[in-house]
Amino acid sequence: MNRPIKILVTKIGLDGHDRGARVVASAFREAGMEVIYTSPWQRIEDVVSISLQEDVDIIAISSLAYDHLIIPKLMNALVEEELDDKKVIVGGIIPKEDEEILLTAGVAKIFHPGESLDSIIESVERLMENQKEMR
Amino acid sequence: MEKINQYQKWKDDYERVRGVSSEEDLKYNLSGIPVKPLYTAQDFQNQSLSYPGLYPYTRGIYPTMYRGRGWSRRQLIGLDTPERFNERQREMIKAGSNAVSLIFCNSFYRGYDADMVDPLLVGTCGTPINTIEDMEIAFDQIPIDQISIGLNDPIGFTGLAMLLVIAKRRGIPFSKITGTSNQSDFISHFVANHMFYRLSLDGSLKVLLDHIEYTNKHLPNWNPVSIVGQHMQQAGATPVQALAFTISSGITYIEETLKRGFPIDSFAPRFTFFYDISISLFEEIAKFRAGRRIWAKLLKERFGAVDQRSMRFKFHGQTSGAELTRQQPLNNIVRITVQAMAGILGGAQSLHTDSYDEALGTPIEEAARIAINTQNILAEESGIADVIDPLGGSYYVEKLTDDMEEKAWEYINKIDEMGGMMEAVRNGFVQKEIGESADKYQRAVDRKEKIIVGVNKYQIDESEDKRPPVTRVAPELVDNHLRRLEKYKKNRDQHRVEQALARLREATKDNSLNIFEETISAIEAGCTHGEVIKELRDQLGFGYPNIV
Numbered sequence: 001m002n003r004p005i006k007i008l009v010t011k012i013g014l015d016g017h018d019r020g021a022r023v024v025a026s027a028f029r030e031a032g033m034e035v036i037y038t039s040p041w042q043r044i045e046d047v048v049s050i051s052l053q054e055d056v057d058i059i060a061i062s063s064l065a066y067d068h069l070i071i072p073k074l075m076n077a078l079v080e081e082e083l084d085d086k087k088v089i090v091g092g093i094i095p096k097e098d099e100e101i102l103l104t105a106g107v108a109k110i111f112h113p114g115e116s117l118d119s120i121i122e123s124v125e126r127l128m129e130n131q132k133e134m135r
Numbered sequence: 136m137e138k139i140n141q142y143q144k145w146k147d148d149y150e151r152v153r154g155v156s157s158e159e160d161l162k163y164n165l166s167g168i169p170v171k172p173l174y175t176a177q178d179f180q181n182q183s184l185s186y187p188g189l190y191p192y193t194r195g196i197y198p199t200m201y202r203g204r205g206w207s208r209r210q211l212i213g214l215d216t217p218e219r220f221n222e223r224q225r226e227m228i229k230a231g232s233n234a235v236s237l238i239f240c241n242s243f244y245r246g247y248d249a250d251m252v253d254p255l256l257v258g259t260c261g262t263p264i265n266t267i268e269d270m271e272i273a274f275d276q277i278p279i280d281q282i283s284i285g286l287n288d289p290i291g292f293t294g295l296a297m298l299l300v301i302a303k304r305r306g307i308p309f310s311k312i313t314g315t316s317n318q319s320d321f322i323s324h325f326v327a328n329h330m331f332y333r334l335s336l337d338g339s340l341k342v343l344l345d346h347i348e349y350t351n352k353h354l355p356n357w358n359p360v361s362i363v364g365q366h367m368q369q370a371g372a373t374p375v376q377a378l379a380f381t382i383s384s385g386i387t388y389i390e391e392t393l394k395r396g397f398p399i400d401s402f403a404p405r406f407t408f409f410y411d412i413s414i415s416l417f418e419e420i421a422k423f424r425a426g427r428r429i430w431a432k433l434l435k436e437r438f439g440a441v442d443q444r445s446m447r448f449k450f451h452g453q454t455s456g457a458e459l460t461r462q463q464p465l466n467n468i469v470r471i472t473v474q475a476m477a478g479i480l481g482g483a484q485s486l487h488t489d490s491y492d493e494a495l496g497t498p499i500e501e502a503a504r505i506a507i508n509t510q511n512i513l514a515e516e517s518g519i520a521d522v523i524d525p526l527g528g529s530y531y532v533e534k535l536t537d538d539m540e541e542k543a544w545e546y547i548n549k550i551d552e553m554g555g556m557m558e559a560v561r562n563g564f565v566q567k568e569i570g571e572s573a574d575k576y577q578r579a580v581d582r583k584e585k586i587i588v589g590v591n592k593y594q595i596d597e598s599e600d601k602r603p604p605v606t607r608v609a610p611e612l613v614d615n616h617l618r619r620l621e622k623y624k625k626n627r628d629q630h631r632v633e634q635a636l637a638r639l640r641e642a643t644k645d646n647s648l649n650i651f652e653e654t655i656s657a658i659e660a661g662c663t664h665g666e667v668i669k670e671l672r673d674q675l676g677f678g679y680p681n682i683v
Contacts, residue, residue, distance in 0.1 A: 014241040014256055016329025016680070019370045019457070022570055023577045039682050040329050041245070065241055065330075066259035073253075095496040097607075113461045113494045114590045116581045 005033040005128050007058040008050055011040035012074065013067025020092060021062035027117040028060075028124070044074045048081050056086060057128060063092040072105035079106075087127050091120070142175065149173075164418045165576075166375035168538045174530035184533075187523045191431040193424050193536065194524040195482045196447040201520035206478075207485035208510045209285065209451065210503070211236045215608045216616065217273035220262045224277055235277065236285040236317075237294065239264055244289060246333045246672065248665030249616050258608040260497070261287075263616055265663050266623050270297035271304075280307045284314035289331040290321045290339045291671055292346050293664040295357075296655045303659070315358040315407060317451075319343055321678075322384045322556055326566050327366035329680045333668055336557060338675025340391060341643070345650040347392050351402050360388055361407045361451070367565075368411035369457050371573025374422045375539050379546030380565055381408060382429055383556040386547070389438060390555070399438045403445035412452045412478045414470050417535055420526060423450065423481030425540035429547070452478035453487040459494045462589035462597060467491035472509055479519055480526055486510060563683040570683060620663070627661035635660035636670050643674040 009025040011018060018040055025037045036054055038046075051059055059078075061071060068090060078084050090102060091111035099110055108127055111120055149157045149172065161169040185191065188198030197203060214220040224235055238261040242252045248265040249257045257263055264270055279302060288294035295316060302312055318324070321339035324332035334342060343360075350359040362385050364377035372380065385406060392402055408426070412419050430448035434440040454474035459467045468491045478486050488506040490498035498506070513519050526532040550559045559565050579585035586592050635657040642648035650671070657667050672678075 014245045014247075014252065014259070014330065016332065017369075018329065019573050023371075023573050026570075026574055027577075037682065039680055066256065067241075069255040069259070070253050073255075093494065093496060114587075116591070117577060118581060 003034075005058065005124065006036070006054065006056045007033050007060055007124070008036045008038070008047070008054065008056045009060045009062070010038045010042050010047060010050075011062050011067065012042050012044060012047060013063070013070055014041065015063070015065040015067050016040040017064045018062065020064065021060075024060065024062070024091060024117065024120060027121060031121045033124070044070065044077050047074060048077050048083065051078070051083055051086055052081060057131075058124060059086050059088045061088065061090050063090060063094065065093075068092065068094055068098060068102065071102055071107060075105040075107070085131075087131065089124070089127070091115070145173070164374075164535075165413065165415050166373040166418060166422075166539065166542060168375070168418075168535065168542060170535075174534050176530060178534040179528075179530045179537075184527060190435065190443075190446060192427040192447060194527050196427060196449060196484075200482065200523040201479075202523065205514055205520060206483050207234060207283075208507060208514070209234055209236060209485045209487055210507055211238050211285075211287075211487055214262055215240075215258045216612055217262055217264060217269045220273050221275050221277070224273075228277065228282065233281070234283045234285065236287070237262065237264075237273065238287050239294065241330065243294075243664060244287075244330050246289075246291065246665065246668035248620060248663050249613070250620055251665050254613055254617070257613045257616065264294065264297070265616075265620050265665060267297050267300050267658050267661075268619070268623055270294075271301055274298070274301055279305075280311035282313070284312070285317050286314065287317050289318040289324060290333050290342050291654065291664075291668045292316060292319075292342070292651055293654060293658065293667050296651070296658045296667075297664075299354075299655050300659045309353045310355055312354055313356040315361050316346070317361050317409065318363070319346065319360050320363045320381075320384060320409075322387070322560055323363040323366040323381070325678070325680055326380075326560050326569065327370035327372075328363075332678045332680055334671055334678045335676030336561065336678075338643075338671065339678065340557070341675065342650050342671065343388070344391055344395060345642075345652075347388075347402060348395060348397075349649050349651040350405070351397065358405045358407050360405065361409050362388070363409045365409050365411040365453055367569055368413065369455065370569050371576060372569045373572050374413060374415065374418050375542045376546065376568055376572060377411065378422050378426050378429075378539070379543040379550075380556070381410075382426070382433070382543065383547050383550040383559065385430070386433065386437075386551070387556040393438075399434070399440045400442035400445050403434060403438070403440055404442060404447070406449075408448065408450040410450055410452050411455050412474045412481075412483075413455045414458055414473050414477075416473055416477045416480075417526075417532060418539070419474075419477035420481045421532060421535035421539045423452075423478075423483070424524075424532070424536040425543060426450070427482070428536070428540055429543055449484050451485045451487070452481070452483040454478070454489045456489050456493050458587075459489060459491070460587060460590050461494040463595065464491050464495060466589055467494070468505060468509065471506065472513070475509055475513055476519060479513060480524075482524065561681065563681055566681060566683040623661075624663070631660040632657075632662050632666070635662055636666065639667065639670050640674055643671065 029035045087108040089109045187195035240261040240263045241259045286294040347359045350357045362381045364381040368377040427448040431446040434446040454471045488509045490502035490506045492502045553559045583591050639653040642650045642653040
């Protein structure tokens with residue numbers, strides 16, 4: 001399986017600050033990944049259906065203003081649709097208390113402000129390698 | 136002659152040490168303007184500087200500047216319930232504050248009531264206000280005729296409509312209501328802060344013009360337009376781009392208002408600006424000085440303004456949140472101080488300083504106190520405000536002001552040629568420019584060409600998690616709010632509500648009616664914020680940003 005990593009970069013909930021999402025999406029693209037980028041305010045069901053239709057490997061959610069609170073609902077919806085092989089990663093401002101909640105809900109990795117683009121890309125690639133080994 | 140010889144001597148000495156001529160040893164600021172190692176009288180010869188309060192206002196818009204009146208120290212406050220907001224505001228008024236800024240919650244910004252969104256997202260980042268009842272709680276016992284009120288109230292202006300219904304009920308004439316619609320600049324929401332972007336572009340313009348028209352007739356002390364460079368610069372625009380794009384938006388808003396038959400001097404004095412202030416100290420100072428000059432020239436030469444008040448480039452500044460780091464967060468206090476100094480030396484009319492912990496979560500109380508004390512220390516200890524435009528006449532600052540002005544005009548002219556700002560955002564030009572600047576900035580950080588202390592240099596091992604505990608909206612508060620909303624809807628006169636919405640619908644089609652006037656009536660009749668915005672969206676189109 002040598003197809004490029006396919007990654008959905010999106011925002012759910014109410015906030016629309018998308019500088020981080022845009023910059024990360026463009027870095028993924030430059031690193032050779034296939035990127036699907038959406039406008040903000042996606043509903044959970046939208047994220048699920050895009051992930052299904054596009055058969056993405058990774059769902060990257062950017063959250064700066066508490067929209068991460070509904071990520072556990074997204075994780076449940078993915079399980080319900082048997083899409084729990086998709087890795088979900090989260091980037092943005094995630095308070096300490098919520099980090100554990102997200103990880104317990106199945107989020108694979110959380111990125112905080114100050115993370116370099118290279119290290120984000122490297123983490124994504126590593127996630128996919130681990131995934132392959134597990135198969 | 137002696138002077139010239141000395142200059143040559145310096146150049147020779149410089150070149151000997153650096154191995155490159157001083158003319159070629161350039162650095163570039165955020166706006167891409169080359170910066171030389173030294174500026175001399177040769178760099179600043181032609182520009183006549185004039186004086187503060189005199190055209191073209193390079194040195195400040197008022198003759199006395201901070202000697203007459205200091206900048207307003209205006210901190211934004213959003214608390215999780217209308218009751219708590221009210222309590223805090225009353226404390227602040229008791230402590231001498233004469234200004235109120237209301238930050239609504241995210242669902243309000245998106246144009247929804249609490250019962251239209253996931254309950255987990257109710258009350259995030261600000262105060263949930265859905266009905267006139269919520270607003271009355273928020274402003275209970277607050278003398279709305281004696282304070283200046285800043286409302287973060289995007290297109291639809293339901294927040295101001297609620298405030299005016301309160302004024303009516305208290306018997307306060309609208310002429311006594313003072314303040315600003317801080318978030319009327321829908322173009323900045325379309326390109327940068329999408330959370331506030333509610334209606335289609337054309338629909339937004341129509342609502343804004345009705346708002347300008349209504350306030351012009353009935354609220355002489357209200358600023359209906361605040362043009363926001365802050366969103367764009369936070370989204371990645373360089374300082375010169377943020378300056379140029381806001382001025383181009385200002386041109387559009389002016390031209391459209393003129394088309395409605397208003398003489399320029401009848402409304403232009405009520406236009407204000409809102410900018411981000413980065414840590415690029417001299418560049419920001421030059422941005423504001425250049426902005427004053429461009430706006431004055433435009434108003435006088437292009438729009439034929441005669442009233443000095445029309446030509447004054449009044450602005451509120453907010454220190455840049457995007458530059459704050461999660462790493463070694465106390466370092467942010469220093470960043471915010473430099474940013475605030477740039478705003479003050481740039482001649483801001485009011486200033487918000489961020490809290491040092493904003494890259495970690497919602498500010499804790501101590502951080503919020505340090506933020507306001509940063510301004511207090513600058514204002515009352517440092518002497519920074521003793522002299523008007525203290526950097527005026529500096530060869531460097533004057534040259535940089537000229538350069539920023541020139542570069543801003545290039546953008547403004549280009550956008551004019553495209554057919555104006557509406558076209559430049561519809562075709563994605565502005566978004567593309569901002570996106571490219573954001574990418575370029577992040578890559579420069581990654582390559583360590585742009586240093587951020589604690590992030591790509593001078594890092595320390597920070598295994599200990601310094602994020603403060605968050606103050607989460609308590610679930611019972613959300614429940615209370617939802618119950619109050621349900622009860623409110625049950626007890627109102629449903630027939631009146633439907634009639635008011637029908638009339639609002641009519642106003643979106645019939646130009647003899649005013650959308651804002653009907654919004655006030657709708658709120659008075661018991662319509663909720665979410666119902667009004669939904670009606671406007673149904674009639675004028677839902678606002679989707681143009682993702683480039």
